[in-house]
Amino acid sequence: MRDPGSTAMTATQTPLDSAPRNHDWIHRAPAQDGVERIEAFFQHNGYALHRHDTYAIGCTLAGVQSFHYRRSVRNSLPGGTMVLHPDEAHDGQAGTDEGFRYRMIYVEPALFQAALGGKPLPFIEGGLSDDPRLAAATQALLQGIDRAMDPLEQDDALFDLAHALDAVSGARPLRASADFRAAQLARDYLHGALERPVTLDELAAASGRDRWSLSRDFRAFFGTSPHRYLTMRRLDAARQSMLGGMALVDAAAAAGFADQSHMTRHFVSAYGVTPSRWLRMLKAQTR
Structure with missing residues (x-):
């Protein structure tokens, strides 16, 4: 669920009637150094089943956010924390007719590895947590989504989040020979x-x-695998080109894809929406 607003807010301060009701939208904070932050609103279906190579960590601000994850349906409510592990398939849709609004941060595993020093990647069973340590660490990164974070502020917050994840998770053991x-x-x-x-x-x-x-x-x-990692970095480059106004066919070629349809297949697999729908949702929030 890649993809939220204004000033910092809590779930109790974010009623659904303050969100646009006639269309879905995504708001992206300025991307920086392996981190992407978003806020989004969806009335019904948000994303088809997909998987990406980043952690997706966030909170539901209002409504019920339902998603399939590891062979079960999960329901995220305000007050909890979602933690979706890299390369785990998931989707996203409203659990009620009112729709849902949420904020999410996407973090490259390499950033957590830098903080954890080669430990196993933290894994949160079931994708949901009520642990207050994790909620506090996540909230620090989801404040002020309309502005870029100060680099030192972001690094400190990522360090705290990595160690909160490590403390809360049931870490998978690594082979002794892992290099x-x-x-x-x-x-x-x-x-x-x-x-x-x-x-x-x-x-x-x-x-x-x-x-x-x-x-x-x-x-x-x-x-994730080396091939998936390379594909996701190409998709990152394609998205930046699209945001700069480049036509989809040209963005695909510039990012190293065989053609536009090749890029689109990977885009849907990674983000659960087509490139054109992703661009429409980004534009909808700015109207």
Whole structure:
């Protein structure tokens, strides 16, 4: 559920009748350094089943936010915290006729790894938590969504959130042989190859790790496969081009996709909406 407003607010201060009722909308805060923050309103269905390679952490401000996650239907209410693990399939829809409004932050697993030092990625069973430590750490990042956060403020808040997640989660154990440094080298290599095909043999050579061990380590530390990671970075680039006014076909080519339909398939798989609908929802909030 990638995708919320104004000044800081709590669930009790955000009645649904203050949200636009005739259309769905998304408001994106200025993206910065591996973090995306949004506020959104949906009257009925928000997102089709999809998965992305970031953590999605947030709170429902008003209404009931329902989603399928790990073979069950979850219902997020104001006061709790949603924590969706990277690469876990989920969707999003209103649990009542009134619709729902929520805020969410999307964090690259590498940022949490920087704070946790190569520990297992935190995992919140069921995707919902009532733990006050997690709620407080999340709220610090979801305040003032209309402005970019001060870089030091963001780093401090991410550190606190990483450790709150680690404290609350049932962490999955890592294999003793897992190589964090090799996974980091492979990730760096992918960032330098966004516009061309990459093989697992290339990544293995760049990281000094055999290909299958590297593939397992990459998933353990960054929450997704090398190929999915590369595809998501290309989608990030395509979204930036679209926001700058570039036509979809040109954005697809510039980001390294074979054509517009190739990009659209990956876009829907990652975000649960088509590129054109995503752009319409962003424009709807500014009217």
